[in-house]
C-alpha cells in the first residue's frame with residue numbers, strides 16, 4: 643500500500659497529501675503525560691541492567707540524553723551522532739544560509755556569523771527532524787501493508803521520556819527526533835512497535851507475539867536503542 647508523500651504541517655507534523663490539514667483536539671499533544679496503559683512496562687520484566695523501565699517508549703535514557711544535550715555548548719570538537727555514526731562537530735564555517743553537512747566524520751553546522759549556541763542547536767535540531775521526516779514515509783510504505791494497519795498521521799516531536807508513542811484512537815504516531823542519532827534499524831523498530839499498537843494497545847502477550855512475528859530481532863534493536871550513550875566527550879580531550 644502506498645503511503646503517498648507527506649506534507650509538513652505546522653510544528654513538525656506530517657500528514658498525507660490530500661487529507662484535511664486542521665489539527666484535531668485529540669492529537670494536539672502527544673499523550674505522554676496521560677495515564678495510558680500502553681506505556682506500561684511489560685517489556686521491562688525481560689530487561690536486565692538497562693536504565694529506565696525497559697519500555698522503549700518511556701526510557702529514562704531519552705530524558706537523560708535530551709537533558710544533557712541542552713547543556714551542550716555547540717562548539718567545534720563536540721561529539722554528535724547521526725544515524726548511529728559518530729561525528730565531530732565543526733562550527734567554524736558560517737553562512738546566512740544555515741545548514742548541516744555531515745562529511746567524512748565531521749558534522750558541519752553552518753549558521754550565521756555570531757550565532758549563539760542556542761541558534762546553532764536549533765539549526766541542528768531542525769535538521770535531525772528533517773532526517774526523520776525524510777526516512778519515515780519509506781518505512782511506513784514497507785511496514786503498513788505487512789502489519790495491515792495505516793497510521794493516519796506521524797508527528798515528529800521532542801518528548802522527554804519516550805522514543806515514540808501511539809494514539810490508536812486517532813491512528814497517530816509520534817516519533818522523537820532523537821531517533822535520528824541512532825542506527826536506522828532503531829527507528830524502524832519504533833515505527834513497527836507503534837504500528838503494532840494499532841492492533842494492540844498494551845504491551846501484553848498478544849503485542850509481544852505481533853512483534854515476534856513481524857520483527858523477530860526487535861529485542862536486539864530495543865537494547866541497541868537503549869544502550870547507554872557513548873561518551874559525549876570532546877574528541878580533542880580523548881586520552
Ligand SMILES: [Zn+2]
Nearest residue numbers: 680699835839
Ligand atoms: Zn509501546
